[in-house]
Amino acid sequence: MAERPLRILIAKPGLDGHDRGAKIIARMLRDAGYEVIYTGLHQTPEMIVETAIQEDVDAIGLSILSGAHMTLFPDVLERLRERGASDIPVFGGGIIPPEDVTALKQLGVREIFTPGASAQEIIGWIREHIRPRGD
Amino acid sequence: MPRSKREWLEQCYPKDKDRIGRFTTISDSVVDPLYTPEDVGDFSYERDLGYPGEYPFTRGVYPSMYRGKLWTMRQFAGYGTPEDTNERFRFLLEQGQTGLSTAFDMPTLMGYDADHPRARGEVGREGVAVSSIADMEALFAGIPLDRVTTSMTVNCTASILLAMYFAVAERRGIPLSKLGGTIQNDMLKEFIAQKEWICPPEPSVRIIVDMIEFCTREAPRWHPISISGYHIREAGSTAAQELAFTLADGIGYVQAAVDRGLDVDAFAPRLSFFFNVHNDFFEEIAKFRAARRMWAKIMRERFGARKPESWRLRTHAQTAGCSLTAQQPLNNVVRVAIQALAAVLGGTQSLHTNSMDETLALPSEQAVLVALRTQQIIAEETGVANFIDPLGGSYAVEALTNQIEAEAWAYIRRIDELGGIVRAIELGFPQKEISEAAYRYQRQLESGEKVMVGVNKYQVQEEPPIEILRVPPEVERKQVERVRQRKQTRDAAVVARALEKIRRAAREGSNLMPPIIEAVKREVTVGEISDVFREVFGIYRDPAYI
Incomplete structure (x- = not known):
């Protein structure tokens, strides 16, 4: 039997409204055959983790362009741990300086895509690294 | 010899030698190989262009344009504490900048104080943090509010920030009638594109009309709104969509103010606009020219405005943030220069040039300085500011101006049929049109049909690091x-x-x-x-x- 399609949550934490990238990625992933849940804007880390658990997703992609990435990524990771869901991989994209990318990866963010990354690159990464969580 | 454009295209133009299959603008409009008098049809100089400073203002809103006064060089700035931004303001004024422009942080823009849990991690990041009048005092400390003009980019909390600015001026003994500046205060484009909101569209428009009414009476030199296409374009719209949705928003505000009982000629002269200026050089120039001609018609014909000042579309412009690349960031200096030139040839009243490092972080002082110098070089070295609408009469530019205008009118008619812009937004119409355009462009980038130098062509392996500004967590x-x-x-x-x-x-x-x-x-x-x-x-x- 074929593997079921991956369920990916694309989420916009924080206050910034720059959703062009998040929406394009959501649509590209959908066109590539994934099940995509898009949270919409202005989500708190709590809301995102709740949605991820409720929707039983295989990965969470966070889009952050407000400069608050060093607060919001760790917050999401921490809440996943608290809820016993730290097996859900978190990746992300946004305007994130290289030093912060390194720091975030050390904290457990699986991958960070910065401006100029193509959707194909992101889809390729997901194909290689994300697997359906045990069902 | 060919006797018409068609004959020339059929008999003389070597189509098989075209280096690509389709020539298009960045907005995906097809570009002809050549434009001739046939492309401008029944062109009438008086009706379609007129003289600068005369209806329909295609050639410019003032008779002497930059020969009388250069555009205002207004660099958008704001980060950290009010004191940090105040220091940047003073630096820019010392360097010859002629107006201030304030960027607030996300909590301030979204109506949260710095101590609110939702503000965590965002205080002073994307702009300056202002929670109360004491912050506003510190932000403008030592700056003569009666002598500089100030622009404030804020929307859903605009009424509060403007009230603070007015209150600070009052404390310093400056009457409101002496204050010059602009507050963005355009909520409709927030629902369409930038997505910073508190309340639904109807009450949001009501607050804006309150501000228009108040400023018309009390602060007659202030622009109570800057009707903005910038963010619509950044969200991925085409040039024609940017123009159409911006003017449709303008129609929405004017209608709401008229419905309140305000005299159109009392407030219309204080409406201002804000457009993006992107990479596609001639398309952008055409957009600015079409915008003026359309707004003049809208105000005179649709709203019956009688004063020429009410017909004039005066605008700020900013180079396109979304055109900049994190890859090989020095290349951004070149993009910005070309975009800035288009804004000037398009006849803008004020201009912000982006800094080369903005895809990486907030701009460093060095990067801001290069951006400002870019404008000064255009103004004082290239000679372009000696001319008024120098591209007027070019077959290509006139044809593009007509074409973009026709596309924008079609959108405005569609929005009218849907019941006006507020209804169209509730139905998601402009939002979906923009999403489609953004998606199409992304696919064209991924297929290589559209090029971003350094991103999908001419990439380099190793990027040399550039110095970026970091806002320390202590802020x-x-x-x-x-x-x-x-x-x-x-x-x-x-x-x-x-x-x-x-x-x-x-x-x-x-x-x-x-x-x-x-x-x-x-x-x-x-x-x-x-x-x-x-x-x-x-x-x-x-x-x-x-």
Whole structure:
């Protein structure tokens, strides 16, 4: 039997409204055959983790362009741990300086895509690294 | 010899030698190999162009344009604490900048004080943190408010920030009638594109009309709104969509103000605009020219405005942030220069040039300086500012101007059929059109049909690091501390009474500006007043169209 399609949550934490990238990625992933849940804007880390658990997703992609990435990524990771869901991989994209990318990866963010990354690159990464969580 | 464009295309033009299959603008409009008198049809100089400073203002809104006065060089700045930004303001003024432009941080823009849990990690990041009048005082310390003009980029909390600015001026003994500047205050484009909101569209427009009414009476040199296409374009629209949705928003505001009973000629001269200026050189110039011609027609024919000042579309322009690349960031200097040149040839009244490092972080001082110098070089070395609308009469530019205008009118008709811009937004119409365009462009980038140098062509392996500005984490702690302290030292009963007056005005429909000004003078904060908006008008939620 074929593997079921991956369920990916694309989420916009924080206050910034720059959703062009998040929406394009959501649509590209959908066109590539994934099940995509898009949270919409202005989500708190709590809301995102709740949605991820409720929707039983295989990965969470966070889009952050407000400069608050060093607060919001760790917050999401921490809440996943608290809820016993730290097996859900978190990746992300946004305007994130290289030093912060390194720091975030050390904290457990699986991958960070910065401006100029193509959707194909992101889809390729997901194909290689994300697997359906045990069902 | 060919006798028509068609004959020339069929008999002489070597189509098989074209280096690509389709020549298009960045907005995906097909570009002909050549433009001739046939492309401008029944062109009439008086009707379609006229003289600069004359209806329909295609050639410019003033008779002498940059020969009389150069455009205002206005670099958008704001980060960290009010003191940090004040220092950047003074630096820019010392370097010959001629107007100020303030960027606020996300909590301030979204109606949260620095000490609110939702502000965590965002204080002073994308702009300056302003929670109360004390912050506004510090932000403009030592800056002569009666001599510089100030632009403030803020929308859902615009009424509160403007009230603070007015209150600071008043404390310094400067009458409101002497204050010049602009507040963005364009909520419709927030629902369409930038997505910073508190309340639903209807009450949001009501607050804006309150501000237009108040400023018309009390601060006649102030621009109470800057109707903005910039963010629409950044969200991925085409040039024609940017133009159409911006003018449709303008129609929405003018209609709402007229419905309130305001005389169109009393407020229309103080409306201002803000457009993006992107990479596609001629398309952008055409867009600015078409914008002026369309707005003149809208104001004269649709709204019956009689004063020529009401017909003029005066605009600020900013180079396209979305055109910049994180890869090989020095290349951005070149993009910005070309875009800035297009804005000048398009006849803008003021201009912000982006800094080369903006895809990486907030701009460093060095990067801002290069951006400002770019404008100064265009103004004082290239000679372009000696001419008025030098591309007027070019077959290509006139044809593009007509074409973009026709496309924009078609959108405006469609929006009218849907019941106006507020209804169209509720239906998601402009949002979906923009998403489609953004998606199409992304696919064209991925297929290589459209090129971004350094991103999908001419890439390099190793990027040399460039120095970027970092906002230290202490900024947030310091600002939160300050806001908490100030809240403790106020008289709670005074604050409650001031908020009650705002609540009453909000419910009863009387003008909100006087009670908001009164409240901010009593140290009532951005977050507290926004909470009243949330309570009375409700909260708007993202419909999250993909």
